[in-house]
Amino acid sequence: AETSDAAGRDEEGVEDDRLRLIFTCCHPALAPDAQVALTLREVCGLTTEEIARAFLTAPPTLAQRIVRAKAKIREERLPYQVPARADLPARLDTVLHVVYLVFNEGYSASSGVALTRPDLSGEAIRLGRLLIEWLPEPEPEAVGLLALMLLHESRRIARTSPAGELVLLGDQDRSLWNREQIAEGSALVERALASRRSGPYTLQAAIAAVHAQARTAAATDWGRIVGLYDVLARADPSPVVELNRAAAVAMRDGPVAGLALIDAILARGDLKEYHLAHSARADLCRRLGRTVQARIAYERALGLTRQEPERRFLERRLRELRD
Numbered sequence: 171a172e173t174s175d176a177a178g179r180d181e182e183g184v185e186d187d188r189l190r191l192i193f194t195c196c197h198p199a200l201a202p203d204a205q206v207a208l209t210l211r212e213v214c215g216l217t218t219e220e221i222a223r224a225f226l227t228a229p230p231t232l233a234q235r236i237v238r239a240k241a242k243i244r245e246e247r248l249p250y251q252v253p254a255r256a257d258l259p260a261r262l263d264t265v266l267h268v269v270y271l272v273f274n275e276g277y278s279a280s281s282g283v284a285l286t287r288p289d290l291s292g293e294a295i296r297l298g299r300l301l302i303e304w305l306p307e308p309e310p311e312a313v314g315l316l317a318l319m320l321l322h323e324s325r326r327i328a329r330t331s332p333a334g335e336l337v338l339l340g341d342q343d344r345s346l347w348n349r350e351q352i353a354e355g356s357a358l359v360e361r362a363l364a365s366r367r368s369g370p371y372t373l374q375a376a377i378a379a380v381h382a383q384a385r386t387a388a389a390t391d392w393g394r395i396v397g398l399y400d401v402l403a404r405a406d407p408s409p410v411v412e413l414n415r416a417a418a419v420a421m422r423d424g425p426v427a428g429l430a431l432i433d434a435i436l437a438r439g440d441l442k443e444y445h446l447a448h449s450a451r452a453d454l455c456r457r458l459g460r461t462v463q464a465r466i467a468y469e470r471a472l473g474l475t476r477q478e479p480e481r482r483f484l485e486r487r488l489r490e491l492r493d
Contacts, residue, residue: 224271275287313365314359317354326348396419
C-alpha cells in the first residue's frame with residue numbers, strides 16, 4: 171500500500187487540491203502578474219480590491235488584468251490541468267508569490283474590522299509546509315518563505331490589544347510572542363541561508379528573525395536590519411523595500427535620516443497612494459516635533475486606509491497632536 175501511495179504521489183506531483191489548482195492557474199503562457207492575480211481571485215478567493223492592494227494598483231486596472239488573462243486562456247485554449255511533475259518547478263516562483271500574498275492579506279487585512287485574518291495566514295502556512303514536503307530537495311526560497319510566515323505569525327496575538335486596537339512592534343508585549351514558531355522559523359532561516367542560494371523571502375525572514383531574537387525593542391540590532399535591507403534592495407528592488415529600509419535607518423541613525431529617504435521616495439511619485447508611506451512619514455515628523463507636517467501626513471494616511479484598527483490608530487495619533 172505504501173508503494174502504491176508513493177507511486178500515486180510521484181505521478182500526480184501535488185496531492186493537495188488547492189495547491190494543485192494554484193499550480194494549474196500559474197500557466198507560463200500568461201504574464202507573471204496575470205498568473206498571480208488570476209490565481210488569487212479564482213483559487214484563493216481574494217477580492218479584486220484585496221489583490222489590487224497587494225499590487226499597489228487601482229482595482230479597475232487589476233480587474234482588467236484578470237479579464238485579459240481569462241480572455242487569453244479562452245483564445246489560446248490553454249488547458250486547465252495540473253502540469254506534469256517535471257514542469258512543476260518552472261512554476262514554483264509564481265506559486266511562492268501567490269502563497270506570500272495570501273499570507274500578507276492574512277497578516278494585515280486590506281479592509282474590515284479586524285487587523286488580521288488568521289484563516290488566510292493559517293492557510294498560507296499550511297501551503298508553505300506542503301511545498302517543502304512535496305519538493306524532493308526543497309528550494310531555499312520555499313524554506314525562506316515558510317520561515318518568514320512563521321516569524322510574522324508568531325507576533326499575531328501581540329499585534330492587537332484585548333480591545334482590538336493596533337499595537338506597534340516597539341510597544342508589543344513580547345511575552346505573547348509564540349516562541350515555538352520563532353524557534354522553527356529561525357531554524358528555517360538558517361537552513362535557507364546555508365544554501366547560499368537565498369533570495370527575497372529568505373532575506374525578509376532574516377530581518378524578521380532579528381526582530382524575533384530581540385528580547386526588548388531597545389535591544390533590536392538595527393544596524394543588522396539595515397544591512398539586510400541593503401542586500402534585499404539589490405536582490406529585489408522596490409519602493410516598499412526602500413520604505414522599510416528608511417524606517418530601519420530612522421531607528422539606527424535618527425528620524426532626520428529616515429525622513430529624508432521617505433521624502434525622496436514620495437517625491438518620485440512612488441507610494442503616493444500607499445498609506446503606510448504617509449503614516450511612516452507622519453511618525454517621523456511627530457518625533458521631530460513637526461506637528462503641522464505630521465498632521466497632514468496622518469490625514470493623508472487616514473484617507474487611504476480602509477482597515478478599522480489602522481484608522482482608529484491614525485485618528486488617535488491625530489487627536490494627540492491636536493491636544
